Amino acid sequence: MTIDASDDPTKQSVTRRQFLRTAGGLGFGALVLQTSRTFGLTAVTVNNPLEVYPGRNWEHIYRDLWTCDSSFVFLCAPNDTHNCLLRAYVKNGVVVRIGPTFGYGKATDVYGNEASARWDPRCCQKGLALTRRLYGDRRVRGPVIRRGFKEWVDKGMPRDPRTGRPPKEYFQRGTDTWASIGWDEAAEIVAKTWLDIAKTYSGKEGAERLRAQGYDGDMIEAMHESGAQALKFRGGMPLLGARVFAVARLSNSLALLDNFIRNTGPEKSLGARHWDSYSWHTDLPPGHPMVLGQQTSEFDLHAVENAGLVLVWGMNWISTKMPDGHWLTEARLKGTKTVVIACEYSSTSNKGDEVIVVRPGTTPALALGLAHVILKENLFDRQFLERYTDLPLLVRLDTRQLLHPSDLDAGYQPAKLSNYTHVMAAGEKPPPAGKQNAQYLPQALRDKWGDFTVYDTVKRQIVPLTRDMVGEHFDRTGITPALTGEFSVTLADGRQIRVQPVFDLVKKYVLDNFDPRTTSEITWAPVEAIVSLARQIAANAGQTLMALGMGPNQFFNNDLKDRAVFFLAALTRNIGQVGGNVGSYAGNYRTAMFNGYPQFVMEDPFDVELDPDKPAKVKTYGKYESAHYFNYGDRPLKSATRNFTGKTHMPTPTKSMWLSNSNSILGNAKWHYDVVNNTLPGIELIVLSDWWWTASCEYADIVFAADSWAEFKLPDMTASVTNPFLTVYPRTPLPRIFDTRGDAQIAALVCRKLAELTGDKRFGDMWRFIDEGRFEVYLQRVLNASTNTKGYRFDSLEAQAQEGIPAYMMSRTTPRTSSYEQIHGSIPFHTRSGRMEFYRDEPEFLASGENLPVHREPVDSTFYEPNVIVAAPNQMIAPEGPEACGIALDDYSTEMRQMRHVVKSWQEVARTQHPLAKDGYAFIFHTPKYRHGSHTTPVDLEFLAVWFGPFGDLHRHDKRSPYVTEGYLDINPLDAKDLGIEDGDYIWVDSDPSDRPYRQWKQGQAAYKVARLMCRARYYPGTPRGVTRMWHNMYGATPGSVKGHETRPDGLAKSPDTNYQAMFRYGSHQSGTRAWLKPTLMTDSLARKDVFGQSIGEGFLLDVHCPTGAPREAIIRITRAEPGGLNATGLWRGADLGYRPTYENAALGRFLRGEYLKARS
């Protein structure tokens, strides 16, 4: 008999045949089915579920769960360089899951080049978790305003008549509460406040007020009496899109505001100030422009396919370059030797054929130590050095400056330059970047730099060398320059002096100070590692990729690191080759990929182009400055007697800041609690535009609610420094989930209000195409004007993106390879000499004792005297010592340390110690980036957060835990035991008490309670003794989160007022960091290529030559706070049960020794 099967498990059935076939099977459950009719029911019997199972209709439920109504593509682009087009799956109007598009393998360019499917899939756990962020309870659901601020505005913005300061009571940021506000009203308040601030600080009266507030005189002077110059803007990493750059457009267009207040007209008006991103994040490797004359050298990561050897050097490739991690592991399986150099056994170390563990902050010494072996064993490529570097150039031993032909012959006329070079007559302007096919030098600079000299060993005389003479052009000169030797020469004035090639000077310094044993003592790298690696690099000349990461770059000696690494690379021809090059990997920054951006950013607000088919007229009114001065307390770097901040770098006082989609400059800023407690009180308006309530929002006055990537109604575009794709953010069909707007629309709205307030309609005209929903007009202008995108139509790029397909960025090569044109096309580097420069004779470098690429100890993260120059006595290394700069010789304070130039041999240095060592500050504290966050995005989503470290627990058994995960300090188990700290214990972490967590902190202050770092300790066997680590990617404690932690029944460190969710009970990883300013990064004299295009200038250049800070430097003291066990009793569970390092139970011990299975054969 047969009964129809149905979904109802109580009415299962099978056929009579099955019944008979299986009847009399095994004793167990002998019958498939027996139909007893009692109660009209049937009991289900299953015989062998490996073979047959009755009633599988229930399986529909998972098919139903899988099925979605529709899907669409959006671009996920936090500042991680990857730019993944993701497909969102929609059910019942809700984005239920996200996945890759598998469209990268379909990318092409106008020449028919094609990418392969090996680029797919592109996504990561953070992108997939965004489903939680679109609807999460930290979404900014509409514009909000801080109540106290609103009150100040409603009261007519009262100010102190003398200083202009607003009364404190309206500015209780962090503890104040919030109110919803309409878009128009919010925008109007911002416009009115700018007007008021600009008026207050314009003119001589304005300058007086600022003086009365105690600002540095040079900073006030830098405003040139324009109040608009006190308004600061930052849109996050500009390469991330035009909507981010809209903030720069806004800043430039505020020249109209200056004009309205001071009636200065199109010529004299000044716009606002725009802050840096790449250098602010300490992503900029500041030594790259010193050696190459351009921002940064890098290679698309898939170039590793072409390398024989790859050094993954202080870079956590597999954790921070996730979608490109496979290029490394696949190259390795195909035979590329992988050497991982890190200050721990890092996550990338387990992909290394060889692993070298080193002391943090000693990269310059390691590079010079490797160079030592290569020099000593004569393994370098002499010809490469002659053709492409300044190493043959002669240096005067008397002045330590380069020898110029004009020194020998007063009448010497610099040669006319012709190699890919155009010298501009006075007043001549270069063409737009996108039209430049040569390097543009102002005549004045060309004259100032002059030509250079080498000693020709054939002619046995000193001969001039011009900027043109590189590569093949040098070969044609027939010169065989001396690399070593000391020569005497008669100057034009008859004086006899000695000269020596740069090579010889560097060589002497290296040979004197960095033999393998000494290098090993300095860096902790074993001698055999140094020798073996140096030989391998030499054996792979032109085939070694050196991928340096953020690690070495976040130390104070980062420019010296770059200069030393390039020296090593130059010795071995590892520059400008597809499989042999140097790259620095941190952040996504090369806005010049779209070097037509001035079309959008710098459009002349006095003469707006409203014809969509015409290019914009470009004029710069705004100014740029590094946010590091703001971070430093809105101060320049000065000693009692000396200013170390170049004129071209000088910041202005900060009275207003607008941050768009960026948490890095406030919420997650280094020295965060000093910024909050000592700098913010001087700021009168803080505006944020974001789609998630970050720590920055906690301290804002007005927060605008922005669209998420998945809700974009205005398209946008971006590119990458690690992959070759131009990716478009397509418009999406997902209706806005909350009352949000596009970032550019928000800027436009505020400008419309300015138009109303000032009656100047040009404010509005600036945003015409955004108001019309035609953002693509601006984007197409940029594509048309950019070197590597001309030929693309935005509408077709967007159509492709909607299918999940990006386009190739049309660089000269794919993979994009820096210095390719210099090495393969014999064009000059963007330096004074046209060569890679290892010697710096500018006054700032000579004064710092950094004319040679020396090793300096870190400025704080060292067990020895901080910032000391390591060198045996050397007449070429003669900096201006502390006294010369008005600094006491024994003043090691953090403030003065930055300006101290003291030279000691390693033998001497080895006998010194860090000034706080005696007080128990014995641990280096570094804060690298983690795999489970892209900065702080999107770390506070439960399903992701639970993977953020070893303390993730969705059930939060321990009420003390601030969230479903929490911040922790990685510490060597043996160090922890010495301190009486168990794995998982809560600890206090204190850095230099003179200035951290903030200057003038006091016991008992509520602010101090919020700022002092408390976290769990995690036994981390891979970190060397004395070196501790804490991730950079966490949301820190705020007054609101502390209130939540202490008052909520569930103990979450979540603000009862804003829902802000901290991952710390108290403090944050930024409690230990501070701002640092390095003199050599603030010169007015360094020659470097402009951001956009090929023209070359000197001094400050945003994101190219400016301070970078040293956020990975701190020395800490660690004290036990609470036991890690549940309810503060006993051991944390993992340790208690014997599953943690050094707590192994007997079974885990056997497991580690591999004793559970033995194979005999």
Place this chain on the structure above:
Amino acid sequence: MAKVYNWQLAREMSYWYPESRPQRQFAAIFDVNKCIACQTCTLACKTTWTSGRGQEYMFWNNVESKPYGFYPLGWDVHLLEMLGAQNWSDGRYEGLTIFESALAGERVLGFRPQEADYSYPNIGEDDASGVVERGGYFLPPHAVWMFYLARICNHCTYPACLAACPRGSIYKRPEDGIVLIDQSRCLGYQECVRACPYKKTYFNPHTGTSEKCIGCYPKIEKGLQPQCFENCIGKIRLQGWLSVPDKADANNPVDYLVHIRKIALPLYPQFGLEPNVYYVPPLHVPDGFLVQLFGPRGPAAVKEYLKAREDAKLAGLLGLFGSAPNTMAYFSVDAADATAYDASHKKVVSVPIIEPTHIRPDFDPARDVARQNTP
């Protein structure tokens, strides 16, 4: 108890039900040397299948660092200790399986993790096997080491969960070998949770039933790889179909890597379940540990893997991983490219063994523009 043949052990063993192999067996290759522990697989699974009530703590897919990573805490060490040290001899397993060592009154040797053992799913992440004191220089095998082990249900040929369910509510699909818990009949006894040595079944307190990885059968039925494969950016995973050893097909990527090159090995074969996820073992880890986890062929598999440096077919195949969302039933490699085909021999995708380098003109007269690497 019945007698069944387990080819991974090269011997017969006892099992609750008689041997019955599906028409084809779901199988997977995980290349440990490519895993970056990003947990993208985990989130792909979590957001697709287990974001409901009662499933919060549940991760059908997880990646744990070995040796100190566990989800749930101590899952494998605890069972290995219960089982005791065992031996292989000449490729044949001489020890006891968890079926053969079941205690009186039990069907399987197992244990129930405590609820708190599922907390801290990422405990041990990146923890090295030993303490680094100062600087170091490590060559393979690394003196201190760790690696990432991605884990899903093994859709075993002899599932312990299935054997242990007193209700027979767990079954193996004849068409693909995927093991499922009947959500309409399960009464939540948690016997499967106790029995599964990989701890890949989970009790849902909201529904009162146990749940497990479903091999993404709604995708498999459409010829697509599961979520944790499609989303694997480390490109460590390939899903296909495994034949029994004597039916191995050299054009089948799974057969090729498991049976022919013997590069991919089961996890804890000694437990006796004939698991169907096969791991390419890490090449920087001591032999003894490899044997303990992947059986006696561990060290030989590493040597074979290193041959990819001169072996285009192997390099090509390993480069195919993750290059398409479709199930890769067959493959071929020529001098420059590797190609995957579906079950009906239709081409799925073709990729170059070395990604091409493109050189563009330094100046494009047609468009009157220079192309620059430093624009």
Place this chain on the structure above:
Amino acid sequence: MRIKHYMLLTVASLFIHGGCGQDAAKLKLAGQALARRAAQAAEGVTPLDPAWDKMPFYTAAMQLQDVTQPTLTTPGVAGIDVRGLYDDRWLVLRLDWIDSTVDTTAAPARFSDAVAVEFPTQPGSNVPDANMGQTGGSVHIVQWKADRQQKMSRTAEGTKALYPYSAIDFYVEDVPPEGPAREQMAQQYSPAIGVGNPASMHTSPVQAFVAEGFGTLTAVNEPEVRGQGTWQAGRWYVTIGIKLPAATAMTPFQVGQRTFMALAVWDGSAGNVGSRKMRTTWIPFMMEAPVTKAGL
């Protein structure tokens, strides 16, 4: 061996239950369990209704389930006192036993206290195997489970109730507005509920099943069953009510005719679940015919 040990326990339990003194001793039945005609409606009588104290009770001796694997190896509940009431429509049993721990939650590695009563589906003395019946000999089982009862009354969100500090921002199924979309998603994200697994539906503390041997337990939605449990001073007191079929039906529940019942009990904190239980063999049982006052 085991038997002896087990009888000791039985005695112990009787001793412990000697609380009601002489009356209790008088009311103690030997040889069979009885259900007595109820004075008033049997439906809705609560576990601690004083009426029960006047009812005769039979103490069922529990034994280990040691027949099929997995077995129970550690003895648990030793005895259950059984009382019965019936009227024209309902048979209500009151079962009580010693359990010092109250286990009302089924969660990972946590199990619920429960008790079940089993009857042959056919009348007469030719009964199937007392262990879940046998092929061709089906049994009818009604199980009361503490966690089913608990879930019915639970107010807090399930996960929050189990883990009060757990933190989940939201559930996808809650994103759509109230209505069919939300209902559909709620079902899909809880598959067992989506396919109507009776074990996931907590409409009643009890569930009826039919079985024909080990592993065949199959949920039944007919006939109607009721149940309620109360824990007091170290004992569970549970009522299980079975709606009596029409008199014409072939059923064991015939007034004045002997049939059989078997019991099973689970102590959650001892890890008792499924076949890891204490159980009885068949116990003679009768719905006693009404007797006149004179009869007493």
